[in-house]
Amino acid sequence: MNEFRHFINGEYVASLNGKTFENRSPVDNSLIGLVHEAGREEVDAAVRSAKRALRGPWGKYTQAQRIALLNKVADRINERFDEFLAAECRDTGKPRSLASHIDIPRGAANFKAFSETLANHPTESFRLDTPDGKGAMNVGHRTPKGVIAVISPWNLPLLLMTWKVGPALACGNTVVVKPSEETPATTTLLGEVMNECGVPAGVFNVVHGFGPDSAGEFLTTHPLVDAITFTGETRTGEIIMKAAACGLRNVSLECGGKNPGIVFADADLEKAVEGTMRSAFANCGQVCLGTERVYVERPVYDRFLARMKEEVAKLKLGRPEDAAANFGPLVSLEHREKVAYYYNLAREEGATVEIGGGIPDMGDAQLNQGAWIEPTIWTGLPDTARVVNEEIFGPCCHIRPFDSEDEVIALANNTNYGLAAAIWTENTSRAVRVAEQIEAGIVWVNSWFLRDLRTAFGGAKQSGIGREGGVHGLEFYTELKNICIKL
Numbered sequence: 001m002n003e004f005r006h007f008i009n010g011e012y013v014a015s016l017n018g019k020t021f022e023n024r025s026p027v028d029n030s031l032i033g034l035v036h037e038a039g040r041e042e043v044d045a046a047v048r049s050a051k052r053a054l055r056g057p058w059g060k061y062t063q064a065q066r067i068a069l070l071n072k073v074a075d076r077i078n079e080r081f082d083e084f085l086a087a088e089c090r091d092t093g094k095p096r097s098l099a100s101h102i103d104i105p106r107g108a109a110n111f112k113a114f115s116e117t118l119a120n121h122p123t124e125s126f127r128l129d130t131p132d133g134k135g136a137m138n139v140g141h142r143t144p145k146g147v148i149a150v151i152s153p154w155n156l157p158l159l160l161m162t163w164k165v166g167p168a169l170a171c172g173n174t175v176v177v178k179p180s181e182e183t184p185a186t187t188t189l190l191g192e193v194m195n196e197c198g199v200p201a202g203v204f205n206v207v208h209g210f211g212p213d214s215a216g217e218f219l220t221t222h223p224l225v226d227a228i229t230f231t232g233e234t235r236t237g238e239i240i241m242k243a244a245a246c247g248l249r250n251v252s253l254e255c256g257g258k259n260p261g262i263v264f265a266d267a268d269l270e271k272a273v274e275g276t277m278r279s280a281f282a283n284c285g286q287v288c289l290g291t292e293r294v295y296v297e298r299p300v301y302d303r304f305l306a307r308m309k310e311e312v313a314k315l316k317l318g319r320p321e322d323a324a325a326n327f328g329p330l331v332s333l334e335h336r337e338k339v340a341y342y343y344n345l346a347r348e349e350g351a352t353v354e355i356g357g358g359i360p361d362m363g364d365a366q367l368n369q370g371a372w373i374e375p376t377i378w379t380g381l382p383d384t385a386r387v388v389n390e391e392i393f394g395p396c397c398h399i400r401p402f403d404s405e406d407e408v409i410a411l412a413n414n415t416n417y418g419l420a421a422a423i424w425t426e427n428t429s430r431a432v433r434v435a436e437q438i439e440a441g442i443v444w445v446n447s448w449f450l451r452d453l454r455t456a457f458g459g460a461k462q463s464g465i466g467r468e469g470g471v472h473g474l475e476f477y478t479e480l481k482n483i484c485i486k487l
């Protein structure tokens with residue numbers, strides 16, 4: 001039986017309270033292992049070890065030394081690629097074909113990308129004239145924030161955790177990570193890699209558990225945590241922000257979305273279908289950047305809808321290791337309950353179910369125990385429907401026709417969220433004009449999830465606070481000090 005222990009001060013440790021919880025496969029609900037649930041003692045030990053490490057050898061590393069070490073970590077993840085892949089697929093049920101192209105390579109790349117940004121980022125300086133004519137020099141100097149709490153979700157576990165751990169460590173901080181209770185495996189495995197690469201004890205720590213009244217809450221309310229970075233649901237983001245207010249700690253929040261896809265009549269329709277298929281159904285729809293609302297200009301609406309239905313019908317559900325499968329289960333039976341609730345609600349709200357809409361018979365008693373759900377397209381819902389306004393985080397989208405640019409911009413922006421959007425058009429002027437009016441942190445034109453890790457990443461409105469990525473991560477992960485030198 002696998003056991004997932006905390007990783008504190010370079011060692012794997014069990015919980016003093018002896019509490020564990022089950023980690024079950026979303027593929028067939030079989031038991032993967034037992035996860036140790038941290039009490040306040042383990043969280044406190046992890047935070048204190050991270051604090052101590054700031055004053056140890058790690059605190060004296062030069063930027064170049066940190067970058068070299070993190071490059072080694074990236075290389076080691078790639079050397080142990082198959083183990084990370086197996087662990088990620090076991091926890092999430094996602095197809096190996098997906099995780100081997102996205103999750104694991106990005107998990108490694110996140111340790112390299114930021115290093116280059118850091119190495120090439122200039123320091124600001126201003127010369128000040130003074131009445132004595134001699135002047136003064138102002139020089140910006142960045143120092144690490146300290147201990148960073150990283151609270152990560154289950155949808156892209158390694159990718160989203162390292163997206164924060166990479167820059168945090170590159171800037172000289174130490175971290176305590178609380179991975180999602182659903183997906184403890186790859187974060188735990190990363191502890192081994194840190195030791196193998198010689199990352200000093202206490203620099204990278206992991207505590208397992210849930211949110212409220214468990215490791216998540218204990219960590220985010222711990223007074224020695226200097227800043228908190230979080231990816232997950234908006235309501236959880238609010239709770240974490242309240243916790244961070246005590247002691248005036250910085251937060252970076254990357255939260256939910258109800259992202260629009262906009263298909264203009266002049267789009268390359270096949271490109272738009274391919275991109276929208278990915279944005280609505282990749283990772284079983286469990287991507288915060290995914291498209292759950294699709295608006296299609298009326299002249300191509302029927303053709304687009306018909307093509308989407310054809311493509312959805314071709315999706316092949318199956319186990320992660322099934323090479324022909326490109327569609328896995330949802331992360332858990334609990335999450336399926338939430339998504340299935342919206343599938344029923346869509347019918348009650350008057351949707352036409354164009355395809356899918358239910359729980360599939362997998363033709364296998366064991367697989368039928370898993371968290372499978374059909375990829376689904378709805379049409380015909382009013383703009384006020386809950387299904388069109390609330391984040392579902394499942395493999396589903398509502399498709400609706402529109403008649404003018406102004407109308408579709410208003411529809412796209414008619415949401416409390418503002419994370420991402422995808423625009424499909426061959427008219428560049430229109431693409432720019434519309435993109436500039438969309439209220440979102442990220443707008444893709446003729447693409448989706450095309451990521452350049454140097455760019456700003458984050459959400460507007462209730463989709464988040466702050467930006468990470470490239471130089472923007474520097475703002476969050478460092479304290480900028482001004483040194484004023486009178487000449």
Ligand SMILES: NC(=O)C1=CN([C@@H]2O[C@H](COP(=O)(O)OP(=O)(O)OC[C@H]3O[C@@H](n4cnc5c(N)ncnc54)[C@H](O)[C@@H]3O)[C@@H](O)[C@H]2O)C=CC1
Pocket residue numbers: 151152153154155178179180181209210211212213215216217220231232233234236237239240254255256257287288335338391392393
């Ligand atoms: N990337 C995203 O935007 C994601 C959105 N979601 C959305 O959130 C819904 C719920 O999924 P969850 O996994 O429950 O998301 P969540 O936001 O509750 O969990 C994300 C992380 O926050 C932790 N957490 C939860 N409550 C906390 C608290 N009070 N203090 C500190 N940490 C806390 C969790 O243990 C997990 O590590 C999903 O149905 C989906 O709609 C879920 C995962 C990722």
Ligand SMILES: O=C(O)/C=C/C=C(\O)C(=O)O
Pocket residue numbers: 153155156160163231232254286287288289451457
């Ligand atoms: O950093 C990325 O490229 C991906 C981000 C995706 C999410 O934040 C998400 O799905 O939660």
